[in-house]
Amino acid sequence: MDLLIFMVFNFVIYSFLGWIVENVYSLITIKSLKKDGFLNGPFKPMYGFAAAILVFLNEYMEFNLLIMIMLAFVIPTAVEYLTGYMLKEWFNKSYWDYSKLKYNLDGIISFKFSLYWIALSFFTMYCIQPLLEKIFEKNFIFWSVFIPIIITCITIDFLFTLKSIEKREVLK
Template sequence: MPYTFSELVALFFTYSVIGWLWETIYCSIKDHQYEYRGFLFGPYCPVYGFAVTTILVATHPFQNNIFLLFIVGAVVATLFELIASIFLQKFFHLKLWDYSNLKWNFQGRIAPEISLFWGIGVVALVKFVQPFVQKIIDWEESYTHGYEAIIILTVMGVDFIATIISVKKFHTSTQLWNTKINDFLDKHKAELDHSKLHAELKKHLPSLHPHTQLSWNARRLIRNFPKLKVIDANKFNEMKGDILAYLKNMM
């Protein structure tokens, strides 16, 4: 193993924070508004931490061969993206990204175009970023002697549990909204103008409100992940932007 356990934890945390910074800055600039990215409450994206740490370990024997580094890096990163997508859908009923519009994608979860980006990113990471990050971690290790890893695991563990609770409540709220909307459609289907169905639903949001609150984290996820879908709440997905605006006006 090229890294000690405490170094792996430090690498995981460092790249989780770097990943959060990258996504937050990039998406904020792209969408012309501040977006607090990441799935957890804290300013880190564990998927980047897990992916980069695994990539660094998996590519260690190939770090002097650019071609193999690119291939192994692209494969490992793509597998991580696939696993993360399946995990979010299975355990949280969420889909945060969708590559269905890209050629040769697989279930909208991964796509060759994105894998190419990951491969190039891994080469840049190993050759230019990691040497600098490793110097910082070596300096930290010399002062903390591994105790930093315990603090990181404790903080992120508590955050993960809090996020699970928050997302479960979010899922319950989406189900209530979805049921209310479907009940309304069933009750009034004969009298509704289906060419203006979205507008009709938007107009009736106050009466459809199930009087359950969407937490700050739930509203953040909806606002900052435009492609977010709750797998078993199609009507909520269609109206989520309007619901978010309605709830914001109520506050």
């Protein structure tokens, strides 16, 4: 199995699943789909990065359960903080706000959601990931062709997003 293609596969799949999770969470909590996102397409790279890192560590390192729990807390929380911080600093935009929750840092991360990340990470690594590995291995040729196409689409979406932000800044 080609490790690079496999890790990019995980990034793409979990970026898409993250978009689904956010929309389902939004439907449950505020009874509507989440309207505002950085990218226009159905991908949340923050989820893709965190999941791909966790999958890699879980698959290729031999950590005990306690270490994996700590990593499932730290990695998604760190990715969420870095993402939120960069979006605020670089684009003057906040896509979520935890400032009303107890134990938050700059309104970007909160202890409550970090605990959610542990549960979501373990569900991902031990329930979803084994299925995805089988899908990947059975269809390696397909994914070897399809993943670069999806990455190209995400990159184009990112560039169009940057261009639209640039236009909005000029119009201000």
